[in-house]
Amino acid sequence: MRSVQAYVLLAALLLPFTNAVPVEEARTVDDSNMVRTPAGLRLIENVHAVPEGGSVKLVGSEIHLLDETGIVIHVATNDNAKIGSSAATSTTSAADTEESGWIAFAYWFNNVTDSVIDSFTTTWEVPPVPAENHNQTIFLFSALQPVTSAAILQPVLQFGPSAAGGGSYWAVASWYVGTSATFFSSLVEVTPGQELTGVVTLASSNGSSYDYVAEFTGIPGTSITANGSDVLLTATETLETYGITTAADYPTGSTTFYDINISVTSGAPETVWSSVSDTPDGVSASVAVQGYSNAEVVINYP
Ligand SMILES: *[C@@H]1O[C@H](CO)[C@@H](O)[C@H](O)[C@H]1NC(C)=O
Ligand SMILES: *[C@@H]1O[C@H](CO)[C@@H](O)[C@H](O)[C@H]1NC(C)=O
Ligand SMILES: *[C@@H]1O[C@H](CO)[C@@H](O)[C@H](O)[C@H]1NC(C)=O
Ligand SMILES: *[C@@H]1O[C@H](CO)[C@@H](O)[C@H](O)[C@H]1NC(C)=O
Ligand SMILES: *[C@@H]1O[C@H](CO)[C@@H](O)[C@H](O)[C@H]1NC(C)=O
Numbered sequence: 212m213r214s215v216q217a218y219v220l221l222a223a224l225l226l227p228f229t230n231a232v233p234v235e236e237a238r239t240v241d242d243s244n245m246v247r248t249p250a251g252l253r254l255i256e257n258v259h260a261v262p263e264g265g266s267v268k269l270v271g272s273e274i275h276l277l278d279e280t281g282i283v284i285h286v287a288t289n290d291n292a293k294i295g296s297s298a299a300t301s302t303t304s305a306a307d308t309e310e311s312g313w314i315a316f317a318y319w320f321n322n323v324t325d326s327v328i329d330s331f332t333t334t335w336e337v338p339p340v341p342a343e344n345h346n347q348t349i350f351l352f353s354a355l356q357p358v359t360s361a362a363i364l365q366p367v368l369q370f371g372p373s374a375a376g377g378g379s380y381w382a383v384a385s386w387y388v389g390t391s392a393t394f395f396s397s398l399v400e401v402t403p404g405q406e407l408t409g410v411v412t413l414a415s416s417n418g419s420s421y422d423y424v425a426e427f428t429g430i431p432g433t434s435i436t437a438n439g440s441d442v443l444l445t446a447t448e449t450l451e452t453y454g455i456t457t458a459a460d461y462p463t464g465s466t467t468f469y470d471i472n473i474s475v476t477s478g479a480p481e482t483v484w485s486s487v488s489d490t491p492d493g494v495s496a497s498v499a500v501q502g503y504s505n506a507e508v509v510i511n512y513p
Contacts, residue, residue, distance in 0.1 A: 244256070246373065247371075247372060249354075249451060251312060253374065260395060260396075262278050267435065269289055271289070272289050272290075274286070289392070312451055313450075313451050314494050315495055315511075316449035319473070319484045321473075323480055326476050326480065327413065327416070327444070328413065328475055331411045333408070335468045337401050337404060337407060340381070341462050343459040345456045347371050347452060347454040347460040348369060348370070348453040350367050350373075351450055352409065353447065358444050361389065363388045364385075364411055365411070366409030367383065368383050368409075375395040375396075382401060383398070383399050385409075386425075387437040396435045408428040410425070412424050413476075421443065423437045450494065450496070458492075458513035462512055467507055467508070469505070472505065472506075482502050492513060493513030
């Protein structure tokens with residue numbers, strides 16, 4: 212019992228920190244084969260648009276991309292290494308503009324063994340457009356991850372370019388990112404001040420196989436289905452950036468992830484969010500309201 216608890220505590224504490232960005236990322240910035248995704252720079256050939264109504268299905272050592280009729284249109288490898296997403300690295304030094312990742316975030320690890328998250332809902336407002344545009348990319352998302360961190364399922368708000376498209380405006384898409392294979396829904400433009408609700412739902416499960424959907428409520432085309440997944444145990448609210456050069460590359464003020472609701476298959480989880488901040492860059496995450504219902508996480512920009 213004691214060792215199980217120790218393991219769980221260790222896993223909970225280490226999870227977001229074990230995902231160090233490979234050092235190579237900073238050097239591959241000029242590589243035209245690489246594209247920005249919410250899991251860092253990825254080889255363009257491993258990044259796939261999910262057609263409307265299509266889905267992603269994990270099948271043993273493969274990940275299948277299916278069209279809306281269920282036909283397999285691409286087969287990728289499902290390896291089990293961790294997602295590269297660094298925590299709280301300093302980004303405003305011009306020398307390392309691409310080196311970046313999870314700048315400020317909060318997370319909760321569901322350590323209840325007989326109860327899984329069946330719905331994770333977060334509301335946030337589209338921030339103002341940043342005062343300056345240096346081709347930076349800003350991702351603001353809620354997400355669920357398996358304990359291995361080998362994948363992430365996430366409704367994502369982005370400013371700037373990514374593999375899904377984008378530019379000097381805010382837009383939303385949902386992503387399922389495996390260790391190398393990366394999938395995204397349509398990218399839909401949104402406007403500053405617009406209220407977004409990102410939801411990840413467990414549609415059904417059978418044994419150790421879990422079927423999930425991530426989407427923005429009321430924004431057609433932004434849904435992504437990930438079937439045959441491992442159970443997703445870690446919830447996060449995250450600010451992730453690439454290519455930030457000055458404080459003016461961020462929006463002004465703060466972004467509050469609010470009405471954060473987690474429901475589980477049985478009972479009411481004891482939900483204690485932890486936050487991690489990039490203090491050198493003046494970006495911070497703090498938990499304003501704890502709990503599994505109506506929780507709040509605030510991201511303050513420099
Ligand atoms: C902006 O950044 C993206 C991603 O690194 C890169 O592909 C693109 O060429 C850049 N555009 C400009 C104008 O620098
Ligand atoms: C994905 O899972 C959902 C829920 O179990 C199911 O309705 C849907 O048919 C599945 N899609 C595929 C392509 O397996
Ligand atoms: C659940 O999984 C088992 C074993 O893989 C399979 O035989 C069964 O058909 C599945 N049930 C459903 C409802 O998909
Ligand atoms: C979150 O849960 C609270 C309390 O159950 C409920 O009042 C609220 O409507 C929920 N919000 C969303 C966005 O689901
Ligand atoms: C599970 O996590 C909660 C916080 O989310 C913590 O208070 C509790 O002690 C943990 N339980 C175990 C068995 O580690």
